[in-house]
Amino acid sequence: MFRFGNKDIGIDLGTANTNVYVAGKGIVLREPSVVAKDTVTGEIVAVGEDARNMIGRTPGSIVAIRPMKNGVIADYDTTAAMMKYYIEKAIGKTTSKPFVMICVPSGVTEVEKRAVVDATRMAGAKDAFIIEEPFAAAIGAGLPVMDPTGSMVVDIGGGTTDVATIALGGIVSSRSIRLAGDRMDDVIIHYVRKKFNLLIGERTAEQIKIQIGCASIEKAAEYGVMDIRGRDLLTGLPQTIEISAVDIAEAIQEVVEGIIVAVRETLEETSPEISADVIDHGIVLTGGGALLKNMGDVIAEETDVPVFVANEPLDCVALGTGESLKHIDIYKKRANR
Numbered sequence: 001m002f003r004f005g006n007k008d009i010g011i012d013l014g015t016a017n018t019n020v021y022v023a024g025k026g027i028v029l030r031e032p033s034v035v036a037k038d039t040v041t042g043e044i045v046a047v048g049e050d051a052r053n054m055i056g057r058t059p060g061s062i063v064a065i066r067p068m069k070n071g072v073i074a075d076y077d078t079t080a081a082m083m084k085y086y087i088e089k090a091i092g093k094t095t096s097k098p099f100v101m102i103c104v105p106s107g108v109t110e111v112e113k114r115a116v117v118d119a120t121r122m123a124g125a126k127d128a129f130i131i132e133e134p135f136a137a138a139i140g141a142g143l144p145v146m147d148p149t150g151s152m153v154v155d156i157g158g159g160t161t162d163v164a165t166i167a168l169g170g171i172v173s174s175r176s177i178r179l180a181g182d183r184m185d186d187v188i189i190h191y192v193r194k195k196f197n198l199l200i201g202e203r204t205a206e207q208i209k210i211q212i213g214c215a216s217i218e219k220a221a222e223y224g225v226m227d228i229r230g231r232d233l234l235t236g237l238p239q240t241i242e243i244s245a246v247d248i249a250e251a252i253q254e255v256v257e258g259i260i261v262a263v264r265e266t267l268e269e270t271s272p273e274i275s276a277d278v279i280d281h282g283i284v285l286t287g288g289g290a291l292l293k294n295m296g297d298v299i300a301e302e303t304d305v306p307v308f309v310a311n312e313p314l315d316c317v318a319l320g321t322g323e324s325l326k327h328i329d330i331y332k333k334r335a336n337r
Helices: 076-091 110-122 133-140 181-196 202-212 245-251 253-269 272-281 295-303 316-336
Strands: 009-013 017-022 026-032 035-038 044-047 062-065 099-104 127-132 151-156 161-167 170-177 225-232 238-244 283-286 307-309
Touching: 009 076, 009 316, 017 076, 017 316, 026 076, 026 316, 035 076, 044 076, 076 110, 099 110, 099 133, 099 316, 110 127, 127 133, 127 316, 133 151, 133 161, 133 170, 133 283, 133 316, 151 253, 151 272, 161 253, 161 272, 170 253, 181 202, 181 238, 181 245, 181 253, 202 225, 202 238, 202 245, 238 245, 245 253, 253 295, 283 295, 295 307
Parallel strands: 009 099, 099 127, 151 283, 283 307
Antiparallel strands: 009 017, 017 026, 035 044, 035 062, 151 161, 161 170, 225 238
16 A cells, blocks of 8 residues: 555644644644735635735735634635645645645544535645544654553644544543633733733734743742733723733633633543553643643642643644554545545
């Protein structure tokens, strides 16, 4: 079953970022899932990093949109165009179409899965196969997914947080909630507006989260303060204010608590044997949210289970998707059933 010169690819199609893995090369592309579109002509002006720099700064006729919402396709045509651009950028324009392995959150419906497969085919794939995000994240984090021991992974992405226990090559119990990085940005914007009468954009909110965001209110004081700029709602003029890490920890607390509830519920649904394995091996955090300061400590405190952050949390899902390309024949058989 060897196909010479094949360039099968794995795509982690995220709400915030898209990573592309090419068989034999590894991850070749990491770009934001953003497209800038001309509303008059309908043509695509920019994709990825270039388009992201345009968010909140576009003239009247151009809009910067994120075609993925909560891990699923919100704008079908734009998603297909974005994927076409990424596939071509990753493997060049070739006559042979690649097989594509693509990720979806664990809680999506059959209709949403179908939309992802169709959009991938429209983008130039020979065929597309679905892999669930927490499973891909577990493979990418190096967990023994095929063994008869239970592993637990918490993948905190942009649109969704996927929590799953995995054993013997399948998901035993899982939860997918729409509380993740984007929701943290939204609550930061809302909090700053309410407390300081200052309007900030989503890019500023993301910078705040990365720089001083902390999951624990008690430990937040260690991370100090930062200056942020926005528009004063009273005067309508630009203004700079100082915001502390404690403020941000308070703002994102509801999201952190929601993630902890999902972890606890997934643990409650698992069999005693797998629970014992999870206590032995710990919970592994992946995704951008794993980089939030003290996130692991807070989950460990609430669940009494050790928590580890994966080596390359942002790349785990893409690496796992790429790894599963080696077993693409299994996915083909499943698809033909």
